[in-house]
Each structure stands twice: as structure tokens, then as C-alpha cells.
Amino acid sequence: MASQREKQTDRVPRARVDKFAERRAELGEAALQTLATLGYARTSLREIAQNSVFSHGVLHYYFSDKVDLIVCSVRQYKARCVTRYDRVTADAASYDEMMEGFLRALGDTLRDEAHMHRLWYDLRAQALFEEAFRADVTAIDKSLENMVLRIMKRFSELAEAPLALAPSVLYALFDGLFQQYLLRHLSGDEEAVEALRADARTAIDALFGVAVDAE
Numbered sequence: 001m002a003s004q005r006e007k008q009t010d011r012v013p014r015a016r017v018d019k020f021a022e023r024r025a026e027l028g029e030a031a032l033q034t035l036a037t038l039g040y041a042r043t044s045l046r047e048i049a050q051n052s053v054f055s056h057g058v059l060h061y062y063f064s065d066k067v068d069l070i071v072c073s074v075r076q077y078k079a080r081c082v083t084r085y086d087r088v089t090a091d092a093a094s095y096d097e098m099m100e101g102f103l104r105a106l107g108d109t110l111r112d113e114a115h116m117h118r119l120w121y122d123l124r125a126q127a128l129f130e131e132a133f134r135a136d137v138t139a140i141d142k143s144l145e146n147m148v149l150r151i152m153k154r155f156s157e158l159a160e161a162p163l164a165l166a167p168s169v170l171y172a173l174f175d176g177l178f179q180q181y182l183l184r185h186l187s188g189d190e191e192a193v194e195a196l197r198a199d200a201r202t203a204i205d206a207l208f209g210v211a212v213d214a215e
Contacts, residue, residue: 024062027054028072035073036115040122045069071136074123077116078140082147084109089151095158099204102151103197110178111193114185121179145171152207159208173203 034051035043045066049056063069085105092098109117124141127133149167156163165173177199185192205211 020062024072025076027059027062028069028076030054031059031069032073032077032116032119035070036119039119040066040070040126043070067130067132070119070123071133074120075136075140078120078143081109082143085147085151089154092154092158095155095208095210098155098158099201102155102204103201106178106200107193107197110181110185110196114182117178117182118186121182141171144175148174152204155204155208159210161208161210163207165207174200177203 030052031048034048038047043066045059045063046056048054048066048069049059059069063072085102088098088101088105092101120140123133124137127137145167148171152163152170163170177196181192181196181199184195189195
């Protein structure tokens with residue numbers, strides 16, 4: 001049986017690791033706004049330091065380079081994103097209620113967090129060129145695909161209709177719509193949010209064979 005001293009010794013490295021991870025998370029969160037504003041190409045650790053209360057030395061201690069920091073920041077943001085619709089899926093008691101809640105949250109996300117999503121698409125594009133991004137981008141993409149699948153499964157249950165498309169196809173459909181309207185929104189299109197909601201409604205109704213009443 002391990003002695004109390006050995007147990008304490010074993011806990012010290014774990015505590016240090018946890019503290020280091022907590023500090024990285026804090027710094028990654030603080031850097032998000034600068035990253036989202038400037039994007040990958042124009043961001044450096046020094047630039048982030050100049051726009052935060054943290055010194056360049058502190059950032060360099062906790063992150064090996066800007067790739068490490070960007071991945072940490074985006075991972076944290078997307079970890080929150082994938083739970084954004086959980087309350088909608090849990091509370092909806094009908095197909096129409098689910099639709100209204102989902103579209104409201106979808107439009108709010110586009111309007112209120114456009115710069116954060118722009119950073120994600122920037123990172124995903126960079127993964128085509130930089131191997132250092134690929135494993136993390138793939139993992140984030142998979143979590144988003146699973147999020148879309150959870151949403152569509154709930155629509156399927158409420159519509160009492162089968163889910164005919166594969167998860168990867170569903171994700172490509174809604175991710176493509178969102179990215180298209182993100183560009184329009186960032187370009188100053190005031191109708192982008194409502195247009196996204198309208199197209200998403202049409203797509204979901206078509207997926208589950210729900211007839212739309214003619215006006």
C-alpha cells in the first residue's frame with residue numbers, strides 16, 4: 001500500500017498540470033477577441049499581448065506559438081457552441097416549437113457571434129495548408145457534426161419521420177448554409193440573419209417531408 005507521503009508526491013505533478021491547464025484556458029479565453037478581430041494571418045503572440053493585460057513573455061511561457069494559442073482558444077469557444085441548442089432540443093414539445101427555438105438560436109448566433117465563427121472558418125481553411133491544425137480541426141468538426149445530428153434526430157422524433165441523410169451530409173448542409181450567410185452578414189447584408197432562418201426552415205421541412213402552408 002502506498003504511504004501518505006507517496007500519495008502526496010503523486011498528487012503534486014497532477015496539481016501542477018491542472019494549474020497549468022487552467023492558466024492556458026484563462027489566457028486562451030482572453031485572446032479570443034483579438035484573434036476573432038484580426039484573424040490567423042495578422043495575429044501574433046506579441047499582437048495578442050498588446051491587446052490584453054498579459055505580457056508577451058507570459059503568453060510565450062504557456063503557448064509554444066500562435067498555432068498552439070489559436071487552437072486552444074477556438075477549442076474552448078466551440079466546446080460551448082456544441083451545447084448551444086441542447087436546451088432547445090430538451091424543451092421542445094412539438095415540431096413547430098422545436099423549429100422556432102432552433103431558428104431563433106441559429107439567427108442569434110450569426111448576428112451576435114459572427115467574428116468568432118469567422119475565426120473558426122479561418123482556422124479550418126488554414127488546416128488545408130498547415131498540418132499542425134489538422135487533428136484539432138478534425139476533432140472540432142466532428143463535435144459540430146454530432147451537434148447537428150442531435151438536433152436533426154430531435155426533429156425526426158417530433159416529425160415522426162425517418163432521418164434519411166448521413167450525419168456527414170447533414171453537417172455539410174447546415175454548415176454550408178451558415179458559412180454562406182456568415183459572409184453575407186459580414187459584408188453588411190441586413191437580411192442575412194432572416195434569410196438564413198428561412199433557408200434553414202425550408203431545408204428542415206424538406207428533410208422530413210413537412211408541407212409548408214401556402215400564404
